[in-house]
Amino acid sequence: MLYFGRSPWLTAQVYALRRTVFVEEQQIPAALEFDRLDQTCPYYLWLDDNDQPIATVRYQLSDPMTVQPDRFCVAAAYRQQGYGKRLLAFLEERGQRAGAERAILSAEITASGFYLSCGYQIHSAPFLEDGIPCVTMLKKLK
Numbered sequence: 001m002l003y004f005g006r007s008p009w010l011t012a013q014v015y016a017l018r019r020t021v022f023v024e025e026q027q028i029p030a031a032l033e034f035d036r037l038d039q040t041c042p043y044y045l046w047l048d049d050n051d052q053p054i055a056t057v058r059y060q061l062s063d064p065m066t067v068q069p070d071r072f073c074v075a076a077a078y079r080q081q082g083y084g085k086r087l088l089a090f091l092e093e094r095g096q097r098a099g100a101e102r103a104i105l106s107a108e109i110t111a112s113g114f115y116l117s118c119g120y121q122i123h124s125a126p127f128l129e130d131g132i133p134c135v136t137m138l139k140k141l142k
């Protein structure tokens with residue numbers, strides 16, 4: 001089931017999945033992973049039939065014309081099964097309904113192929129974010 005919002009139970013599930021993927025798997029310090037935007041931005045959360053997290057992404061409009069997916073992750077057991085593409089599409093559709101004409105995100109270089117397959121284009125030279133090589137990627141929505 002797919003959820004959207006900021007309720008306490010949803011936020012707890014989101015944080016648990018992000019801690020597993022980013023802090024434990026990728027060794028990103030928790031102080032860098034969890035930031036001030038966690039206090040205001042809503043999330044998508046996809047749960048399996050046993051209410052276990054499949055995937056999550058933070059939804060934000062960086063300006064009225066731009067949706068900015070962030071803190072996007074899929075649980076290891078569900079990767080390579082299409083959940084990430086579908087979740088990203090749900091976020092982009094919500095952004096379009098809010099008036100966004102483009103999506104922009106920071107992608108780990110190792111994940112750039114995934115985003116290219118979703119219609120994003122590389123829009124920057126590589127840079128380090130939280131110690132991980134990344135690129136800015138852009139997609140026109142309209």
